[in-house]
Amino acid sequence: MVDYIVDGNIAVLEINNPPVNALSIHVREGLLTGIQKANQDGSVQAIVIIGKGSTFPSGADIREFGKPPKEPWLTAVGEAIEASEKPVISALHGTALGGGLEVALFSHYRIADERSRVGFPEVKLGLLPGAQGTIRLPRLTGLAVAMRIITSGDHINAPEALKYGILDKLISGNLLQEAKTFAKSVIGKPLDNRRLSKIAVRDAATVDKHFDEALAEVKRKYKGMIAPVNCLKSIRGSAKLPFVEAARLEAALFRELLTSAQSAALRYSFFADRSAPRWKLPSGASIENTKPDIIKSVAVIGAGTMGSAIAICFIRVGIPVLLVEQNDKLLQNALKNIGQILQGSVKLNRITADQRKQSLQILRGETSLDIVSDVDLVVEAVFENLKLKQEIFARLDKICKPSALLCSNTSTLDIDKIAVATNRPGKVAGMHFFAPAHIMKLLENVYGTHTSPSTVATIMDIGKRIGKVSVLVRTCDGFVANRMNRMVGNEAVFMLEEGALPQDVDRVLEDFGMAMGPFRVTDLSGSDVGWRIRQERAKEQGIQLTYETRFVNGERYSSLPDRLYELGRYGQKTGKGWYRYEKPFARTAYPDPEITDVINSHCRSLGIERRVIPPQEIIERCLFAAINEGFKVLEEGVAEKPENIDIIWQYGLGFPRYRGGPMFYASQVGLKTIYERVCYYYDAFPHSSYWAPSDLLRKLASHSTEVPIDQWTSKERSRL
Ligand SMILES: CC/C=C\C=C\CC(=O)SCCNC(=O)CCNC(=O)[C@H](O)C(C)(C)COP(=O)(O)OP(=O)(O)OC[C@H]1O[C@@H](n2cnc3c(N)ncnc32)[C@H](O)[C@@H]1OP(=O)(O)O
Numbered sequence: 001m002v003d004y005i006v007d008g009n010i011a012v013l014e015i016n017n018p019p020v021n022a023l024s025i026h027v028r029e030g031l032l033t034g035i036q037k038a039n040q041d042g043s044v045q046a047i048v049i050i051g052k053g054s055t056f057p058s059g060a061d062i063r064e065f066g067k068p069p070k071e072p073w074l075t076a077v078g079e080a081i082e083a084s085e086k087p088v089i090s091a092l093h094g095t096a097l098g099g100g101l102e103v104a105l106f107s108h109y110r111i112a113d114e115r116s117r118v119g120f121p122e123v124k125l126g127l128l129p130g131a132q133g134t135i136r137l138p139r140l141t142g143l144a145v146a147m148r149i150i151t152s153g154d155h156i157n158a159p160e161a162l163k164y165g166i167l168d169k170l171i172s173g174n175l176l177q178e179a180k181t182f183a184k185s186v187i188g189k190p191l192d193n194r195r196l197s198k199i200a201v202r203d204a205a206t207v208d209k210h211f212d213e214a215l216a217e218v219k220r221k222y223k224g225m226i227a228p229v230n231c232l233k234s235i236r237g238s239a240k241l242p243f244v245e246a247a248r249l250e251a252a253l254f255r256e257l258l259t260s261a262q263s264a265a266l267r268y269s270f271f272a273d274r275s276a277p278r279w280k281l282p283s284g285a286s287i288e289n290t291k292p293d294i295i296k297s298v299a300v301i302g303a304g305t306m307g308s309a310i311a312i313c314f315i316r317v318g319i320p321v322l323l324v325e326q327n328d329k330l331l332q333n334a335l336k337n338i339g340q341i342l343q344g345s346v347k348l349n350r351i352t353a354d355q356r357k358q359s360l361q362i363l364r365g366e367t368s369l370d371i372v373s374d375v376d377l378v379v380e381a382v383f384e385n386l387k388l389k390q391e392i393f394a395r396l397d398k399i400c401k402p403s404a405l406l407c408s409n410t411s412t413l414d415i416d417k418i419a420v421a422t423n424r425p426g427k428v429a430g431m432h433f434f435a436p437a438h439i440m441k442l443l444e445n446v447y448g449t450h451t452s453p454s455t456v457a458t459i460m461d462i463g464k465r466i467g468k469v470s471v472l473v474r475t476c477d478g479f480v481a482n483r484m485n486r487m488v489g490n491e492a493v494f495m496l497e498e499g500a501l502p503q504d505v506d507r508v509l510e511d512f513g514m515a516m517g518p519f520r521v522t523d524l525s526g527s528d529v530g531w532r533i534r535q536e537r538a539k540e541q542g543i544q545l546t547y548e549t550r551f552v553n554g555e556r557y558s559s560l561p562d563r564l565y566e567l568g569r570y571g572q573k574t575g576k577g578w579y580r581y582e583k584p585f586a587r588t589a590y591p592d593p594e595i596t597d598v599i600n601s602h603c604r605s606l607g608i609e610r611r612v613i614p615p616q617e618i619i620e621r622c623l624f625a626a627i628n629e630g631f632k633v634l635e636e637g638v639a640e641k642p643e644n645i646d647i648i649w650q651y652g653l654g655f656p657r658y659r660g661g662p663m664f665y666a667s668q669v670g671l672k673t674i675y676e677r678v679c680y681y682y683d684a685f686p687h688s689s690y691w692a693p694s695d696l697l698r699k700l701a702s703h704s705t706e707v708p709i710d711q712w713t714s715k716e717r718s719r720l
Contacts, residue, residue: 002030003052004037009045009187010180011038020058021051023099025070031103032077035084046183047088049081049107050176055094056116057103062125062267065258074099074131075247078106082195087186091179092116092167095155101166102131105140108194111182112158114170119155123222125270126263126658128231130254135238135246136196140165142203147214147235151228197243207239224513225658227257227266261668265660268709269650272643272661279460279472280640285453292461293403293454299324299372300379301392303334303365306409307381309437311363312338313466316351316438320362322372331365338363341438373399377462379431381409384533389413390421397422405455407431412482412533415448415475425450429459432479434652435525442652443468448475469651474638480645481652483633484662487625487690492518493558494688495621496599499610502578503591508618515654518622519578520589522561523571527578531565550606556687560602567598620677627666628678631694634663634713642709667709675701 001024003014013034015021023031031049038044051057060074081088081103090096090104092112101118104110112118120129120137128134129150138146141164149156161167171178192198201207211232218228230253237249257263280286296319300311303325311321323338325331342356351359369392372378378400380392389408396406405427408418419428430446443463447456456472463470473480492505506517522530538545543552547559564577571577572585579589603610633639639648646661659665666674675697682691700707 001026002034004030004034006041006044007180009043010048010183011041011044011046012048012050012176012180013038014050014052015057016052017057018053020055020095021053021100022059022061023057023074023103024061024064027057028072028074028077032072032080035077035080035088039084039086044086045187046086047084048091048176048179048183049088049103050091050179051093051100055100056090056092056096057100058095059098059100059121060131062270065125065127065267066264074102075251078102078131081106082108082197084108085191087183087189087191087194089179089183089186091171091175091182092118092158093175095119097155098122098129098133099131102129102133102136105133105136105196106131108191109182109186110167111169111171111175111179112161112167113175114158114172116158117155118158118161118166119153120150121153121155123151123153123225123227123231124266126225126227126260126266127257128227128234128250128254130250130258132197132247132250134231134234134250135243137166138201138235138238139196139199143201143207143210143235143239144203144214146238147210147232150231150235151214151218151222201239204239207236211236224511224656226260226262230254230257262658264668265658265664268643268660268664269646269657272647272664273469275641275643276471276647277460277464277469279456281447281453281456282637283453285456287457287460290453290457292457293376293405295319295376295405295458295462295465297322297375298377298379299375300381301369301372301396302380302382303331304381304383306433306435306437307379308334308338309341309435309439310379310381310409310433312341312359312438313433313468315359315363316342316345316355317466318358318362319465321364322375323363323365324367324369324372325365326367328367331367335363335365369395370399372396374401375404377405377407377458379407379409381433384410384412384529385536386413386417389418393418393421393428397424403427405429405458407459409433410446412478414477415446415451419448419450426452427455429455430475430479431459431463432481434481440652441467441469442481442648443470444479444481444648444652445470445472446475446479447472469647471644471648472640473633473644473648474636476633476636476638480630480633480639480648483638484626484629484645484649485653487629488622489518489522490556490558490688490690491621491625493560494556494685495613495618496560497558497603497606497608498613500613500618501591501596501599504613505618505622508615509622511615512619512623513656513659515656521654523577523579523581523589526571526573527561527565528570530561534562547602548606551687554687555689556685560599563598563602621681623662623665624674624677624681625688625690627662627674628694628697629690630663630666631697631700635694635696641713663712664709667706670706671697671701 001017005012017027038047088107089109090107093116096118122129222228234250234253237246278287298314299322300307301324303323311323314321345351407429415430419425429451432444434440434442445459460470502519506519509517569576575581575584580592630645639645642663645663649655649661678693
């Protein structure tokens with residue numbers, strides 16, 4: 001894994017561990033023996049460390065964390081590099097990250113390809129750079145820059161790294177040749193002033209000020225996360241303590257993080273990010289064996305907030321869009337809004353003025369559906385009504401060329417019921433964007449019974465092209481996101497009837513780490529949408545909903561949200577919802593005594609006795625209900641694997657990444673506990689049938705030892 005090549009008086013240690021040259025055990029062994037051999041070899045006068053293939057090591061091997069550690073540790077390898085009697089030059093290309101950058105910081109010199117990037121992304125894995133990165137980097141860059149680089153985890157490009165003193169020289173030609181030439185030029189020069197352990201942190205006297213400022217910043221930016229705080233404590237140690245003691249402190253802070261639940265969740269999330277977009281259908285078709293169609297043009301039907309934002313997703317990556325809205329006034333408004341949103345992106349330096357102009361040049365607004373006859377892909381984004389969507393799909397089927405894909409941005413409706421309106425069910429699928437669609441990263445792609453593998457391949461591919469995290473799910477009511485999230489909403493409202501207030505529920509879930517509690521989310525999106533859907537469903541079933549309605553088809557129902565609607569409290573847009581706002585569209589939510597009165601009078605009129613609801617019950621009722629549904633989603637094959645569910649929650653529903661997602665969180669709580677509590681609540685609330693425990697959950701919980709999350713589906717689903 002590390003090739004030892006001698007060229008004249010230079011020994012080259014070439015790391016060969018594709019794809020990213022991670023510093024796995026055999027790489028560490030190879031580096032250590034390579035350094036020892038070169039120091040013993042009388043003909044060698046300098047040593048070059050370089051990566052084979054696309055990159056210098058991009059870090060420790062993340063898969064080794066959580067397993068029993070194997071010697072030599074990276075720190076021991078690094079100390080041997082620094083102690084080398086012969087100069088060691090690290091020659092960087094690609095992405096020299098984490099442990100890779102630490103290897104470079106143990107070396108006496110660092111040169112780099114001018115296109116390379118360096119960084120310490122450990123914080124994103126809930127860790128800190130534990131091979132002396134936190135105490136070596138400040139010696140080169142000063143404290144403020146080191147704190148920023150280490151707590152953000154951001155990659156730094158080579159010219160910037162040169163400016164900060166991390167690199168000694170940039171190379172534009174052949175890296176290996178240049179490294180050898182550089183190595184020859186430093187033979188015989190003193191090494192002690194190149195050993196970072198011998199150099200002081202130059203602005204050590206200002207450490208407390210930097211620490212306080214950076215701590216306030218990370219507490220605000222990374223609320224609830226422990227890794228950025230430990231990073232800062234360790235950097236502070238680098239300035240306050242002798243080198244050896246600072247290294248000891250760093251090791252202790254690293255160990256604390258390595259064994260933390262947060263790091264386990266973040267490491268799981270790293271691999272879940274990469275596994276979730278890899279799709280596979282029950283038929284065996286998969287990303288490996290199915291080619292996507294090339295999409296060159298798109299039509300978006302419906303120029304409301306959602307349709308406009310979806311159009312932006314395509315035009316900003318250069319895919320022309322026809323935006324169709326039957327009402328010209330609405331269409332002109334939408335085009336104006338899109339221009340303004342893109343202008344906002346220019347102001348935020350996300351795109352250039354030129355890119356805005358180019359995007360708008362490939363957007364065309366139209367009021368007639370007939371115009372879409374030649375596009376490759378249609379995304380329908382009209383009101384969530386099955387009949388309306390069926391009508392539009394029937395028309396599209398007649399208008400569009402036979403090869404065109406017809407997709408719906410439905411958030412809940414069964415794709416099969418939409419596909420039957422066409423003569424091309426194989427080319428019909430769901431593309432569920434999350435609001436605001438031009439910002440939210442998630443795309444929940446939905447396949448129906450007849451959706452063809454190439455349609456799936458195409459929507460997954462186009463999702464990637466427009467920069468979304470695409471996850472494939474099978475059609476069902478609500479798919480994964482809304483199906484599971486419905487339980488959170490239901491339980492949250494039921495708890496209001498039983499004794500909680502909106503701010504109590506939101507605070508507990510936000511302290512847990514959710515981006516927003518369910519009532520703040522409803523206020524943001526508008527409660528009128530939910531009201532209309534409830535009314536329509538009731539009408540379809542011939543049911544009359546009143547304030548007294550407590551059960552619908554034997555299921556518990558709360559009319560509290562309907563009361564809010566009748567009061568005109570639609571949320572932020574009316575300046576009043578579950579909270580009050582200073583004015584319509586204001587963002588800051590204030591608890592509202594009027595809401596407390598509404599809830600109390602609702603309970604009195606229905607004879608419901610209120611009680612104190614403890615925080616743990618709020619967590620369990622909202623999250624365990626969703627988790628139980630998640631297991632049903634898995635056992636039905638709606639989601640292929642738990643990672644898909646967790647990625648949907650992280651990118652679409654604001655679940656804290658440092659808790660992994662609801663399914664990973666369940667694995668940390670323990671499936672026996674989850675199962676027992678689900679049974680308890682099913683007993684307590686028999687009229688909320690979603691509490692009926694999932695078979696998959698029951699079977700997994702019955703094992704004498706916890707079944708690891710990566711075996712949940714393989715081990716049990718086939719036996720159900
Ligand atoms: C005492 C303690 C001492 C030292 C402690 C050190 C701490 C660390 O070093 S922690 C690791 C820090 N490094 C990282 O976090 C980098 C993680 N990787 C990335 O950010 C990216 O992979 C990338 C290097 C920027 C490359 O991106 P890209 O080209 O888009 O490829 P990917 O699809 O992301 O990755 C390809 C393939 O490699 C796997 N992989 C990447 N990095 C690692 C790693 N560090 N360890 C193990 N595996 C890694 C990744 O999962 C992909 O594998 P697949 O099987 O294809 O999914």
